[in-house]
Amino acid sequence: MHAISWDQLCRSREEGGVGMRPLHAVRKAAGVKMAWRFMKGGSLWAEWMANRYLRRINFWACRIDNNFSVTFKAILRCRPVLKIAICRNMKDGMTTDLWLDPWLGSRSLLEILGGQLDREADRGLTCSRIIRDGIWRPEGYPYTAQLAEEIRLITIDDSQHEDSWSWVGPGSGGGSGLFCFRSCNDMVRTHHDRTEExxxxxxxxxxxxxxLCAYRLLRGRLMTRD
Structure with missing residues (x-):
């Protein structure tokens, strides 16, 4: 297949390629997977990394430091991709940072309202402040009417043990909420126009x-004596 460019081969079949995975996309998807496993927690590795690098710092607000390991730097750099592929499942809001966690779609409340946390009293607040008796109560905070309505539409699931994250990337495991490498790879790769030829x-x-023989023939890359 050397007669066809690597970029062409790495396109999906719908885009006129053969569906091979470019290494840079695989590398980035692997980084997102590692970030997902760290954020989900529940393992000795994730607990050690959090105690080593975060301590009292929120994962989403942590700045990359030169003293961090290569692995943890890679995890932090994957946050923009991770944000758009996850969803926060609310139970009581006790473990969800009100201002910094991206629980409003793929955005945090601080990103929506803009600015910085100037008051020390605002730091460390959780969403439990605006949930009472299983109902959203966003009154008393600087929300617009539209934002308050958006918050009220978020489902509160009392059946959960605590707040949790779900993977909702495109084509992710039939809606199971579990990480899907294929879904992640499809997010980070370069997309092209679809073709039916x-x-x-x-x-x-x-x-x-x-x-493969027919593919090369249609691409005019079948080796002949001509």
Whole structure:
């Protein structure tokens, strides 16, 4: 397949490629997976990393420091991708930072309202401050009417043990909430326009060798004496 560019081969079949995964996308997806495992916690490794680098600092607000390990720097750099692929499941708000955690879609309350936390009293507040008896009570905070309504639409699940994160990336495991590497890889790779010119050759009833031969033929890359 050397006669066809690597960029072309790494496109999805719907985009005219063969669906190979570019190494830079795999590397980034692996970093997001590591960040997801760290954020979810529940392992000795995640607990040690949190105690070593975060302590009282919120994961989403932590700045990259030169003294951090290469691994933890990679985890922090993956936060922008991680944000748009996760969802906060609310129970009582006790473990969700009111200002810094991205519990409003892929955004934190601080990002929506802008500015910085100037008052010391605002630091460390959890969403339990605006949840009473299983109902959102956002009164008393600087929300717009639209934002307050958006907050009230967030489901509170009393059946959970505590607040938790779910993976909601595109095509993620049938809505199971579990991390899906394929979904993550699809998020970080470069996308191209869809094409239908080679769709028919990927029929499951055709041998793989014949599929690749037909693909090269359609691309004008089949080696001949001409």
């Amino acid at each position: 080679v769709d028919f050759i990927w029929d499951k009833g055709i041998a793989r060798k014949m599929q």
